[in-house]
Amino acid sequence: MLVLLLGQSRLRDLNLVGGSALIEGLRASGYPTNRIDYLLNTHAGRNHVVIDGKRRARRYQLTPAGTAKAEQIARRLIDMSPEPQQS
Numbered sequence: 536m537l538v539l540l541l542g543q544s545r546l547r548d549l550n551l552v553g554g555s556a557l558i559e560g561l562r563a564s565g566y567p568t569n570r571i572d573y574l575l576n577t578h579a580g581r582n583h584v585v586i587d588g589k590r591r592a593r594r595y596q597l598t599p600a601g602t603a604k605a606e607q608i609a610r611r612l613i614d615m616s617p618e619p620q621q622s
Contacts, residue, residue, distance in 0.1 A: 536557065536561075536571065536574055536575065536578065537578065537583060537584075537597065537601055537604055537605035537608060538605050538608050538609050538612070539557055539560040539561065539564075540552055540557070540584070540595060540596070540597045540601070540605060541597060541602065541605035541606065541609060542560070543556065543557075543560075544597060544602075550596050550597075551587060551594035551595070551596050552594060552595050552596070553593070553594055553595075554571055554572070554575075554591075554593055554595070557571055557575075557595065558571060572593070575595055578601065582598055582600050582601070583597065583598055583600055583601030583604055583605075584596065584597060584598065584601050585597075585598055
């Protein structure tokens with residue numbers, strides 16, 4: 536989830552991201568889900584995410600600590616991925 540928020544911030548220049556965009560990203564990544572609020576509330580409790588708004592108007596944003604954690608996770612994912620094969 537943190538990496539998805541990082542991608543939204545860096546690639547789409549969106550700092551505040553709605554829940555529907557995050558759900559779409561999870562589904563595109565192969566993680567079908569309908570509810571993300573519980574997971575994001577956990578990240579908010581760890582000071583990784585700030586939640587803005589109420590109910591369906593909620594938007595989510597990484598904190599500086601959340602950004603650092605997301606970058607750390609992204610680096611590990613990159614290190615785990617296989618090297619591209621040359622033709």
